[in-house]
Amino acid sequence: MKKLQVGVIGCGSIAQHRHLPEYAANKQIEVAAVCDIVKTRADEIAALYGAVSYESVEELLQNKEINAVSVCTPNYLHAPISIAALKAGKHVLCEKPMATSREDAEQMIEAARESGKKLMIAHNQRFVPSHAKAREILASGEVGKVYSFRTAFGHPGPEAWSVDGKDSWFFEKEKAFIGAMGDLGVHKTDLIRYVLGEEIVEVGSFVETSAKEFATVDDNAVCILKSESGIIGTLAASWAYTAKEDNSTIIYAEKAILRLEDDPVNSLVVQYQTGEIVKYELGGIQSNDEGGQSNSQVIDRFVDSIASDKESPVSGLEGMNSLQVVLAALESNETKKMISLR
Structure with a gap:
């Protein structure tokens, strides 16, 4: 062929x-x-x-x-x-x-x-083994109703990663349009939609430029998200996690807590209400720390x-639905109001 x-x-x-x-x-x-x-x-x-x-x-x-x-x-x-x-x-x-x-x-x-x-x-992030496994567990119903979540993606910033360092387009509003929320936050809006199997319908946020004084885009954001069935949670995206990358997600459900990429060895840890703990060693998430060389x-x-x-x-539709959450976060920060995506 x-x-x-x-x-x-x-x-x-x-x-x-x-x-x-x-x-x-x-x-x-x-x-x-x-x-x-x-x-x-x-x-x-x-x-x-x-x-x-x-x-x-x-x-x-x-x-x-x-x-x-x-x-x-x-x-x-x-x-x-x-x-x-x-x-x-x-x-x-x-x-x-x-x-x-x-x-x-x-x-x-x-x-x-x-x-x-x-x-x-x-x-x-959809293809990370721990994320796919968490989606499977939630969809099976074995942990019951999902109540809440928190997800974060942060690292010291793209200047160490980009070929142009501090002169990178990542920091220019005209070229990037959006900073940490576009670089990292959109990964997590897509992940939460994928893992929960639900759309986000309401967004509130604080979006700031506080760590990169030379940047004209955001470098720190914290968002409150609500899904269509009423699951509420937080999303953080940052270029100011100066010591180490954080790419973790925790999901709080009726019968268990799921910790995704929160442990250096076990990429998924499920802590059941009964006291049982199940650890999955599925291989780590891709990281900029390693040069991003894993497949x-x-x-x-x-x-x-x-x-x-x-x-x-x-698909393009999936990409657009994840982008919409980020755009709503920007609007929420500007208007100081909760933004509905219904």
């Missing part, structure tokens, strides 16, 4: 540490093209993977041999590039957050529908959906 020809648009850290290595490890794929506005960066990456280097997105999309693309650009370019790629007949894997507005997200979904091509949003499954799932013509593992 002929290998799928893939182009990677944007050659920053997420492409270098996640997309490109995972494509290279997939036997169904050939990395055929890379594109970056920094020509020397694109040329270096192209040489590493035996790909063609492009400085222009339009030129890459005109290459009829390319079957699919990864969009790894600054946030404000996600929607326009994804839409152009879908219209050019390419399958699209887009980094999160998928867009900077609901309108743009809807246009991406429509472009995918009209083109008949796959659109997947790179929400990798996220995002690429493999995307490739499989194309090769097997399956539904996208994280």
